[in-house]
Amino acid sequence: MDRRDFLKGLGLTVTASGLGALLAACNANEQQSGQAIAVSSGGTLYVLYDLTSQRLDPAKSSSLAITMSGLIHRRLTAWQTPANGPATVVPDLATDIGRASADGRTWTYTLKDGLKLSDGTPITSAEIKYGIERSFDAAFSGGLGYHKTLLDGGSTYRGPFSGGELASIETPDPKTIVFHLARSYGDWPWIVSMPAFAPVPKGKGTDANYDSGPVTSGPYQVASYTKGVEIRLTRNPNWDPHTDLARTGLPDTIVVQLGQDTGVTAQRLLASAGNDAYAFGAAFVNPAQLAQIRTNPAAKNQLVTSKSGALAYLALNTRRGPLANVKVRQAFQYAVDKTAYQIATAGNAELAGPVATTLITEGITGREVFDLYPAPPGGDVAKARQLLAEAGYPNGIENLDFPVSTANNKADLAQAIQAALQRAGIQAKLRPLDDDAWTAIATGNDDNAYDLTLSTWQPDFPSANANIQPLFGTSEIGNGGYNLSRYSVSEVDTLIAQAQGTVDPAAAGKLWAAADRRILQDSPIVPLIYTRNSFLHGAKVGDFAIGEFPAYPNFLQVGLAK
Structure with a gap:
């Protein structure tokens, strides 16, 4: 996807040149490492966005698996993004990354035991199937849509509200889901890590209001959403960390502050006063802010830069x-x-x-x-x-x-x-x-x-x-x-x-x-x-790192110092 549209889906925007900056005294690898901060469970993490809204409906989201959508929605698979190696696909709601038929056109998944949504609904194959089918409806379009042409019959399917069920997604029992593709496709394990593969309870998500209050499967649920102002996430009591390889779920609360000025955000994070010490910026640092960063040696440990990028x-x-x-x-x-x-x-x-x-x-x-x-x-x-x-x-x-x-x-x-x-x-x-x-x-x-x-x-x-x-x-x-x-x-x-x-x-x-x-x-x-990307975080934010791919921090791993 072209990065301008993609960054809107992430909540990440390019400011000025849209590329990261390095400190004069440090190279990219040193900045990537930053200062080791001991993190613990608890506290409130603040995320500073310049956009005024976020897509919380998984069908409408084009968010990467490691960014905000992944905090509230789990999928069949997830990503691990090590600092010194390529990203890998790992099981999330499923027990493995998928079992392919000999011709690569049929993929079978088994769900883990005991999974529940934030409203207490058991996560079964039916919730996964319904969530995917919703994404085909024109009213809930806009998210990543690779699956729409890959699934057999997907090119003409119009969603569950007018087109019935999609036959190429089978649910033979509550723990099994089978996908029949229109052609062989070896990257299907990556496709099922995308937002549309998050579970949605049948009967939910029938109107636009679902975008501001979805039922969630990740560590967090949506406590409140005031467009242009704030999204507040609190713990999902039904999330089981023992089943989750991708998320640490350390903060008790995550507050997303919307509509923030990027220049002001950088100054706030560098100062790290009050709650800003527990915050990070979701926009790239722009070179115009380099002068301030270069004259502040302490900021070295608050700037994280990707090795490479787009x-x-x-x-x-x-x-x-x-x-x-x-x-x-x-x-x-x-x-x-x-x-x-x-x-x-x-x-x-x-x-x-x-x-x-x-x-x-x-x-x-x-x-x-x-x-x-x-x-x-x-x-x-x-x-x-x-x-x-x-x-x-x-x-x-x-x-x-x-x-x-x-x-x-x-x-x-x-x-x-x-x-x-x-x-x-x-x-x-x-x-x-x-x-x-x-x-x-x-x-x-x-x-x-x-x-x-x-x-x-x-x-x-x-x-x-x-x-x-x-x-x-x-x-x-x-x-x-x-x-x-x-x-x-x-x-x-x-x-x-x-x-x-x-x-x-x-x-x-x-x-x-x-x-x-x-x-x-x-x-x-x-x-x-x-292109390199750089991001700033407050002095009390830890595990804020960028792997070899993608060139964005892994939101799902961030924790706070006491």
Whole structure:
């Protein structure tokens, strides 16, 4: 999913450049570790959001498994996000991560014993099935929807209120749920960790009010929700920590303060006065706040920075004009100045994030490190001009249309790209657009709407599948899809299908790595950097850490010092 929409679902927003900052005296790894704080059960944790609302209905949520939705809703599986290794999928409500049929099209789950919802309703396969079916109803749409096309018959199903039950979800007994997929899909264990797989009691969630007071299965229940002001979570008396591998459930209460100014939030957290010592910010720290952080050595232990993050990239429209020529597109790999992009992002290379050379992001199982277009970070202008000449453009290329969203500093970043391209004789004309207008053009059906554009991508789940298929599958061209380069190669589509249908993660990883290399041979995008994210927390907040993937803190593990 494109990160702007995705961050709205998380309650995380990009401020200024939208990227993290590092302290002058510390590198990213030191900041990630921070100061060890002994945490204990109890207390009130405060979460400071700049958004004025949150999606609490699991059908409407696009929240990652480790963020706020996971505090109140359990799913069949969950994520563990270690600091020094890839994220892994673990059982949550289920006893294992799923048992696949030989062809990878049928997945069976058994529920753990003694599970209950916050209202005392036993969690059975019926509550899981109903919760999933609700997500198909148009009135409760908006959440992550991978399952809607993967489940057999899902493409035409319209939900339980008008379409009856979905036959491809079977519940032979209260503890067993069986999914029949339209095709083989090895990443199904990740899909069932998404919000829509949270249990909902039958008869509940029939109107919009459910979004502000859902029945919950996680450590917390919703005590009150005042939109624009506050969400208060208190302990769910029916949550059993012995059945939960993903959540510690340490604070007694969690208070989400909505509509907070991000600049003020940073100042409050650094000061850590009163309740702010027990708070963390859900928005990225922006570089404009670096000066204050650098002059405050004590803040070192309150700033947590990801090692890596979302892929920032330049998309080249493979169906338009000179960019239909692969050598022209390969010239862009050498023409760009990734150092200049880093500086435009956050002031210097270290703050922005490492240079990117692959499509699969760090922290994803099966990722292989390679560089098909080796060049200094500042580019290789001579090589770019050579390739342009070989492609029939010895005098360069003029009048390329470069629409860019004005949101999140994208226009400034695009200027850095524009200047670098000009050195190689590539003239690109920037066309600033508001974010909605840019999205309509970039994801619309007109193949001639632009030549190149700038974007970022953070996978929705920890699999190379979520790196590759949404950006390069033919099915994702137009109609709201994010194949911005309009890239369509049958060999790649075949590789994607093979990898998706492979149940063994190691074997699938090899196929995804092969797809990564094959796509980059055609140069439909220029990988720029893997963007770093930084977050601030109060002085009394502990276990606030960012794993290798995703580049966000794990809300489910946070605790407080006494």
